Amino acid sequence: MSEQKQMAGEDNIAYTLGPMQAGPICCDPQPLIQVEDLSLHYGAKAALDRVTLDIHRGCITALIGPSGCGKTSFLLSINRLTDLIPGCRITGRIRIDGRDIHDPLCDVQTLRRRIGMVFQKPIPFPLSIHRNIELPLHEHGITRRADTGPIIEQVLQDVGLWNEVHDRLHSPALRLSGGQQQRLCIARALALNPHILLMDEPCSALDPLASGIVEDLISRLSGRYTIVIVTHNLAQAGRIANYAAFFWTKGQAGQLVEFGRCRQIFESPSHELTAAYVNGVRG
Numbered sequence: 001m002s003e004q005k006q007m008a009g010e011d012n013i014a015y016t017l018g019p020m021q022a023g024p025i026c027c028d029p030q031p032l033i034q035v036e037d038l039s040l041h042y043g044a045k046a047a048l049d050r051v052t053l054d055i056h057r058g059c060i061t062a063l064i065g066p067s068g069c070g071k072t073s074f075l076l077s078i079n080r081l082t083d084l085i086p087g088c089r090i091t092g093r094i095r096i097d098g099r100d101i102h103d104p105l106c107d108v109q110t111l112r113r114r115i116g117m118v119f120q121k122p123i124p125f126p127l128s129i130h131r132n133i134e135l136p137l138h139e140h141g142i143t144r145r146a147d148t149g150p151i152i153e154q155v156l157q158d159v160g161l162w163n164e165v166h167d168r169l170h171s172p173a174l175r176l177s178g179g180q181q182q183r184l185c186i187a188r189a190l191a192l193n194p195h196i197l198l199m200d201e202p203c204s205a206l207d208p209l210a211s212g213i214v215e216d217l218i219s220r221l222s223g224r225y226t227i228v229i230v231t232h233n234l235a236q237a238g239r240i241a242n243y244a245a246f247f248w249t250k251g252q253a254g255q256l257v258e259f260g261r262c263r264q265i266f267e268s269p270s271h272e273l274t275a276a277y278v279n280g281v282r283g
């Protein structure tokens, strides 16, 4: 079997799942991303200080905390996008599925392929809707139409866009509304069949209606994907996340104050800083 066919075959496994189902409730936590003593510096500036945290498979984990406490830095370190930031330095260990992502044998391309990323502002390529999803597939060696066509349709179905765009797949993605663009960006991330989705405030640039649609979509993706989401919207975290990690800047750097089931963090936090933040007294 050619390498390309093998890759497409491997990818197609996920597309036999059919319509999106709500994922299992996280009653049996299994760590997928294990972060141990993670510290991060931008040059001389410390952004994260010894963060230790397990993120569970198939669950949604919300990273919450005031501006500047290191949530995005934490997110970017999981797929090693921090490698691309000049002067950024990391110590500590991140293991995904038991493998150290900083091991010299870890292939960063493969790592990033397995981890989809969605940003605050939807940034579709200035290309057609179809090409936005086809391009990353081509870049990863999935080039046959017989392979790309079904994947493109499936991911557009998964994000609820197919019915809205199937008759104009070749028109510019930039003509879609903001909410549709964000769903297209999520579809693009799903196309490479990731295991993990990192989302940095994916609803914050959207109007309330579009934000609600994307939020529902994120809920439906749990179970099939392990999702880590940065959000300033505590109500949203409470609605969609299974777990919450509360960060706070202590001294110069962000630290993890408390991690737990969302309900526990919001209703009976163990730390008084968490209580003050979730009750709107501080932050």
Ligand SMILES: Nc1ncnc2c1ncn2[C@@H]1O[C@H](COP(=O)(O)OP(=O)(O)OP(=O)(O)O)[C@@H](O)[C@H]1O
Pocket (backbone or CB within 6 Å): 042, 045, 046, 047, 065, 066, 067, 068, 069, 070, 071, 072, 073, 074, 085, 254
């Ligand atoms: N590329 C960079 N170079 C230097 N400092 C940076 C860089 N990126 C972030 N920082 C600093 O690191 C700290 C953590 O930033 P980060 O963006 O991770 O926080 P955050 O909690 O995500 O903030 P927000 O909620 O406002 O997005 C901040 O003090 C920020 O100014």
